[in-house]
Amino acid sequence: MDIEWLISLLIITKPSKLSLSLAKFRSLSFPCEHLFDVGFNVFVIILLVYLNNVDIDLSLRQPGYLHNLLPDSAPDHPETVEQVLDDVKTKILPGLTHWQSPTFFAYYPSNSSVAGFLGEMLSAGLGIVGFSWVTSPAATELEMIVLDWLAKLLNLPEQFLSKGNGGGVIQGSASEAILVAMIGARDKVLRRVGKNALGKLVVYSSDQTHSALRKACQIAGIHPENCKVLKADSSTNYALRPELLQEAVSKDLEAGSIPFFLCGNVGTTSSTAVDPLAALGKIAKSNEIWFHVDAAYAGSACICPEYRQYIDGVETADSFNMNAHKWFLTNFDCSLLWVKDQYALTEALSTNPEYLKNKASQANLVVDYKDWQIPLGRRFRSLKLWMVLRLYGAETLKNYIRNHIKLAKDLEQLVSQDPNFEVVTPRIFSLVCFRIVPVDNDEKKCNDRNRNLLDAVNSSGKLFLSHTALSGKIVLRCAIGAPLTEEKHVKEAWKVIQEEASYLLRK
Amino acid sequence: MDIEWLISLLIITKPSKLSLSLAKFRSLSFPCEHLFDVGFNVFVIILLVYLNNVDIDLSLRQPGYLHNLLPDSAPDHPETVEQVLDDVKTKILPGLTHWQSPTFFAYYPSNSSVAGFLGEMLSAGLGIVGFSWVTSPAATELEMIVLDWLAKLLNLPEQFLSKGNGGGVIQGSASEAILVAMIGARDKVLRRVGKNALGKLVVYSSDQTHSALRKACQIAGIHPENCKVLKADSSTNYALRPELLQEAVSKDLEAGSIPFFLCGNVGTTSSTAVDPLAALGKIAKSNEIWFHVDAAYAGSACICPEYRQYIDGVETADSFNMNAHKWFLTNFDCSLLWVKDQYALTEALSTNPEYLKNKASQANLVVDYKDWQIPLGRRFRSLKLWMVLRLYGAETLKNYIRNHIKLAKDLEQLVSQDPNFEVVTPRIFSLVCFRIVPVDNDEKKCNDRNRNLLDAVNSSGKLFLSHTALSGKIVLRCAIGAPLTEEKHVKEAWKVIQEEASYLLRK
Structure with a gap:
């Protein structure tokens, strides 16, 4: 089937008016003959974006631009779907950053992905809210099954599977996964030592850990000075050294503090650093510290046998997190959290008001995911992950990951061949960290130059990069992993970067 | 256009195989010629559900039923979309509770709704993540604009609009809204009195408040004994009496505790009780207590001038929450939170790692919603609310609400005419609380009978009710508000309830 032809056909097909009278309202509110018409038009917009056939007016991207383009208040009467979709095309799309x-x-x-998108459509169309098993048994059960499937693909230890005391759950984000694990760990230790000891609880991580950990500490009431941030540097490629952890824990114990939570990383946000899980887990275990492993990005790669080594030692963890919505073709949000002790979560997060009581829950026959998360309500998110796994299959997903890693390897090669640039840390997965090298050892000027390079590249509108700082060096990050990225895109991107750099270096 | 005809046409249209080779993968992963085919089939399933053309096998709804129907692990190779959608029809749909x-x-x-569904489709298709303004300016700006629109429809005080220090934000759920408000309030007071005073902080609410408040207290580290639950009874239709609050606050102040958070309700979950906001807010203000108003369900009704009175006094609140995903035709999740002091949120929830820094944020030119919420990532949820407001218009939405309230009034009438039943609290919005009346004043037997009635009605598969307890009485809740509910559905439901009751009463 020819896409261009389809699009022109669809554009010609005028959608029916959505102007509503109350009398017609009920039949329109869901099963409606217009759904197909209008759905088509939405498809067209999505396709237009992805075929890059939309003229994007970058000048619109100024703070407050949309306030000047939309009215001050909601309309009293229905507008047509053409009006709304036209605004989407001319006012919304130009203000998007095209992820x-x-x-x-x-x-x-x-x-x-198509599979993820269809899962979202189905989930939105069915419109169930699966907070308790009884509010949609299939939603809870599919989530348990699919999380077991993925645990097996990752070769996670059996204790993370749903058949015993453990199990997996879909959170909205890695931030919520860390928070939920921390609250479970916090309340477990406070039940032992008394709730007034909150001020003594200590959290550990390397300084490369995602800001989500600090945020979780803030929310959970952990004192800021008890969030021990341990320095990691280039000597370990920014992995946390177990000796540093052991030292910090011993010192805190001596001072009467209570070490209770450790966050280990597999693939940090700055540079994909991988902490040595087994060694860290051993220290955690012998000190009764909850060990959370954040593999939000890199976890996906670990379904490939050749990358599984990076989560070796996960058997010592109490909780493990990977975001299927990052690099696993599953539309945001779908953050997967596994725990060995589900009761740590449910004892901290359960509520049981009369209006939610039901026989299945009271007989303890079922899992009620409301008690494994912060919110009460939840969408049917396992559908999309299930559709991704079934419509693509594990082998295709592995090859999908491998292809991105290969593209990153190629880029790493290109960077290291250019004397104006250096690869700052060895590439492990599909992120390449690089910078313009300093001239005359002037690191400050070098940082400014790399900041300027970032601005120049992103202002070109041809690609979008982000940056980080490693040991004080401003570093550009090129994270390969968008579903449509091919070799040519990476090569073209590198050409733009080189051109902008040579312009800056001439200044 | 004839729906039956469309469906048969679509069923005949076989979708193309989704079997993928890696070579084809990239072109399939988003803009793909199959999207239309497969999208059609998903539409068909959704329509089938809503036209009730699916045979639902209720016997499948046993704990663990799905484990027996699906394989133990993910497939290695792609399955076809027919296989997956067939499983959706035969294994997933029968296990849903049809909200x-x-x-x-x-x-x-x-x-x-159609508009909400299209918004979800667009959001899933565009696939942006709008945590900071720069990651998609349109997403942040549309959210600010649409929340302003709705604040105006609700006639909220100007301080809740985005032009000053206030503003609105979309949260995932009312639970997150309460938690975010509480963390903001907690840290504001702790900055004044020191972080070691956490154990002295006191939260107030009536005993009718949603369990989300208790959960927020658990997460935020508020000591359980400092969650003061004030009794509300039938004398005030389960509204909180201001005198009780004043008394509790005075007592706690005398004891050296620090009152800091009050949750008022407009439309409680049990019985739609409405707390007297103005009187409560006055007490809160004079004691520097953060006043949060939870109007998760009933807030929607307050866009109608005749129901706006129920949030009179909201001008004394610090934060106000209503769920557009409950009774406002906007697909879950879309919980609207307004605050007067956005800095209370951002000072508690901000993180600013190097890898997220950007010029617009650092120049303070923009709102970064990541600092108004628990997670970092966020979907483009304002799209669906914007489409609901534009495609239906405020007048249609008001009439939509009024129609449900009229249906509830009719049911209330029917219940009160039947001597076997009583309406337990006066209906205010679209929830009717009723029960079989006790015989010989035997309240225990009466409670059992009402529990049995609930089971019998829900086991019939003809309708789905829930229950609550009010002053020890088991009460059935009939919440009218599904988009497709018409007069005939309410009448038929009442007939089923009467029949099951008369059968129970004969026993």
Whole structure:
């Protein structure tokens, strides 16, 4: 089927008016003959974006631009779907940062796919809210099954599977996964030592850990000075040294503090550093510290046998997190959290008001995911992950990951061949960290130059990068992982970077 | 256009195989010629559900049923979309609780609509992650604009609009809204009195408040004994009496505790009780207590001038929450939170790692919603609310609400005419609380009978109710508000309830 032809056909097909009278309202509110018409038009917009056929007016991207383009208040009467979709095209699309573009290399990817999209459609269309088993048994059960599937693909230890005391759950984000694990760990230790000891609880991580950990500490009431941030440097490629942890724990114990939570990383946000899980886990275990492993981005790669080594030692963890919405073709949000002790979560997060009581829950026959998360309500998110796994299959997903890693290897090669640039830390997965090298050892000027390079590259509108700082060096990050990225996009991106750099270096 | 015809046409249209080779993968991963085919089939499933053309095998709804129907591990190779959608029809749909069914009267509604669905489609298709302004300016700006629109429809005080220090933000759920408000309030007071005073902080609410408040206290580290639950009874229709609050606050102040958070309700979950906001707010203000108003369900009704009175006094609140995903035709999740002091949130929830820094944020030119919420990542949820407001218009939405309230009034009338039943609290919005009346003043037997009635009605598969307890009485809740519910559905539901009751009363 020819896409161009389809699009012109669809554009000609005028959608029916959505102007509503109350009398017609009920039949329109869901099963409606217009759904197909209008759905088509939405498809067209999505396709237009992905075929890059939309003229993007970058001048619109000024703070407050949209306030000047939309009215001050909601309309009293219905507008037509053409009016709304026209505004989407002319006012909304130009103000988007196109995360699905093949030349989006910033942050980490946030994958969409046909399977993930269909899962979202189904979930939105069915419109169930699965907070307790009884509010949609299939939603809870599919989530348990699919999380078991993925645990097996990752070769996680059996204690993380749903058949015993453990199990997996879909959170909205890695931030929520860390928070939920921390609250479970916090309340477990406070039940032992008394709730007034909160001020003595200590959290450990390397300084490369995602800011989500600090935020979780803030929310959970851990005192800021008890968030021990241990220095990691280039000597370990920014992995946490177990000796540093042991030292810090011993010192805190001596001072009467209570070490209770350790966050280990597999693939940090700055540079994909991988902490030595087994050694860290051993220290955690012998000190009764909850060990959370954050593999939000890199976890996906560990379904490939050749990358599984990076989570070796996960058997010592109490909780493990990977974001299927990053690099696993599952639309945001879908953050997977596994725990060995589900009761640590449910004892901290359960509520049981009369209006939510039901026989299945009271007989303890079922899992009620409301008690494994912060919110009460929850969408049917396992559908999309299930559809991704079934419609693509594990082998295709492994090859998908491998292809991105290969593209990153190629880029690493290109960077290291250019004397104006250096690869700052060895590439492990699909992120390349690089910078313009300093001239005359002037690191300050070098940082400014790399900041300027970032601005120049992103202002070109041709690609989008982000940056970080490693040991004081400003570093550009090129994260390969958008579903549409091919070799040509990476090569073109590198050409733009080189051109902008040579212009800056001439200044 | 004839729906039956469309469906048969679509069923005949076989979708193309989704079997993938890696070579084809990239072109398939988003803009793909199959999207239309497969999208059609998903539409068909959704329509089938809503036209009730699916045979639901209720016997499948046993704990663990799905484990027996699905394989133990993910497939290595792609399955076809027919296989997956067939499983959706035969294994998933029978295990759903149909929240969008016109005879779903349990909990509170969770509205879907064509406009909300299209918004979800667009959001999933565009696949952006709008945590900072720069990661998609349109997403942040549309959210500010649409929340301003709704604040104006609700006639909220100007301080809640985005032009000053206040503003609105979309949270995932009312639970997160309460938690975010509480963390903001907690840290504001702790900055004044020192972080070691956490154990002295006191939260107030009536005993009718949603369990989300207790959960927020648990997460925020508020000591359980400092969550003061004030008794509300039938004398005030379960509204909190200001004198009780004043008394509790005075007592706590005398004891050296620090009152810091009050949750007022507009439309409680049990019985739609409405607390006297103005009187409560006055007490809160004179004691420097953060006043949060939870109008998760009933807030929607307050866009109608005749129901706006129920949030009179909201000008004394520090934060106000209403769920557009309950009774406002916007697909879950879309919980709207307004605050007067955005800095209370951002000072508590901000993180600013190097890898997220950007010029617009650092120049303080923009709102970064990541600092107004628990997670970092966020979907483009304002799109669906914007489409609901534009495609239906405020007048249609008001009439939508009024129609449900009229249906509830009719049911209230029917209940009160039947000597076997009583309406337990006066209906205010679209929830009717009723029960079989006790015989010989035997309240225990009466409670058992009402529990049995609930089981019998829900086991019939014809409708779905939930229950609560009010002053020790087991009460059935009939919450009218599903988009497809019409007069005939309410009448039929009442007939089923009467029949089951008369059968129970004969026993």
